[in-house]
Amino acid sequence: MGEESKSIGEQGELIVNNFLELIGWNTPQSNISINCVYSIAHKSKTAKKERSTHGIDFFYANKSNLKINTLDNIVISVKFSASEYPKYPSTKFKEYISDLSQTLECFIRSDLRIESIMGFNEQRNIKKADDLGVLFWINNCNKSLQNITKEVATIETPKDLKFSRIYLVDNSRMVFIHKTITKMRSEYSNYLINFHYNQSDANFSDPEIIKYGTVMPVEYLTADILPFRLINDKDTIFGISTNDDFSEENLNSLLAYASDISLDFTNQLIILFPDYNKLSHNLICEKIIGKFNRRTHKTIVKILSFQSDFWSLGDE
Template sequence: MGEKSKSTGEAGETVAKKFLEKLGWNNLLEGYDIKCLHSAEHRINQSKRRTHGLDFFASYESPLINHRLDCIPVSMKYRKEYPKKNPTAEFKDFIIDISGAKECLKYNNIANLKKTKSIKQKKFSGVILWLAYNEDQETDIIERITDFRSTETFDNNYGTVYLVDNKRANFILGIFDFLKSGYSDYQHEFFYPKTSYQLNQDITTVRSSGEILPLQFINSSVIPIKLIKEQKSDSEEILVLFSITRFDRDHFTRFVGMSYSLTVGWGNKIIFCFPDYHKLTHEHSISEVLHSFEDQKYANKIEVRKFSFGDFRKLED
């Protein structure tokens, strides 16, 4: 049992590292124990806590909010299966653990390793990768977590913690598989929509795309990608919007409106990707939505494609 547990843990660490690096979260710190500064409040059962174990720690300058460093402790929970009953209880244990680590991390030296004049604030947020290797690729544990209430210590405030389950992890991996198989000759970047935080910022410092997936997108239902191909006379730029949800006419209509606002001034082509798209089933709905769109020049740029969810288990090796 001990050897099996060890091999499962090692496989989980390998999956987590490869997954996070695909997000552009490079130069990860792995396997750190940091001193607990609130040993009584963060106690384990009845014993005072001495340290917090960090599976991974990532930090990067936010591409969405200028002058901010995002500091992210990551906890990997690699299991054979999800709980059959009451996953909320187990999730509560996970979130209490990472939130305590996050609280003490603020005063640890590893949170101060990146120092640049451009950084004026730090934001600490946690990520829990809760993956079950014997479950379906699209198993959604998040929808089963209900009635979660904070009743513990830490000033009754866990802060921001993102949960990534099978469905969210394989959604993101499916994006990379799609781009690799069909657009390997293009440069791939995550597209960064403008935010309210950038209204008063120097426009020359605002990035529209880059190699880092912002933390705020890690469990999003829509992820935008910018494809770029440099050519002799000009460059070709394509916006690809990936949806975790299945095709729906109303959802597609909102997609078209969203993409229109995102591609003002650029975009040779717009591609929408759905996991269940089937031309014969959906082509009439798509044609009717595009026919009703006022800007027909823009509507003619739109294509709809199918993509498949990935499989995080392939990252074990």
């Protein structure tokens, strides 16, 4: 039983490690142990001894491109199982969040955090560090797309937990991001796929902020819209993938969003929906895109599904 549990854990860490590489979080530190600062308060209910350490599955740090002069220290916990999600996930969710929250609480006072900040301060102008958690709660059931994030959204976490933000990534979220990037790479193999970094009051005044790059911001992990720039020597395409189903309203909204961002650097746009079907949706697309182009400069708009099934072969 112990060997099987170890094998399952290793498989989960391998999946997450490859996923982190997919989103540009290359060479994260892994399997780190930090000292527990609150050994009594963080003691497990079933443990006889006080807690001495916390284990960190992965640690990744990067200067944020969405926040001014900010370093994101990201503590990653992987919870992987061979079976489906529990029918009532609240108990497990509270257990996993509590564990990661306590790890973050001790990480804030750890040598690992000090080393991370000093390492970036030597290279770039860092004035603030955000200490964040990412919980990968995933399993080996490829049909288990139960939206855990929505199910636990209203669950109250224990009031004694202290953390800034924790992002929850479940199977459905992994599928959305993985299929989106895979589709982009397949469809535009001669382009470099970059994440577009939205400009806002939180980052516009930082002279070092760039507008796009190969590293996904941590905030995009739980976003239902992923913006991209596809770039090669000849041109640039603005790409949007949405986790929301195709509808006239959603297409209108995405075109408006794209026009606010992309008209100064491209006249080409690709939009990915999870359920787009040319036969069912083409007339709506022609109507909406026609209206859009009458209001703005003429834009070449291509709409596809990011799902990989044989019906998508007819969307060309």
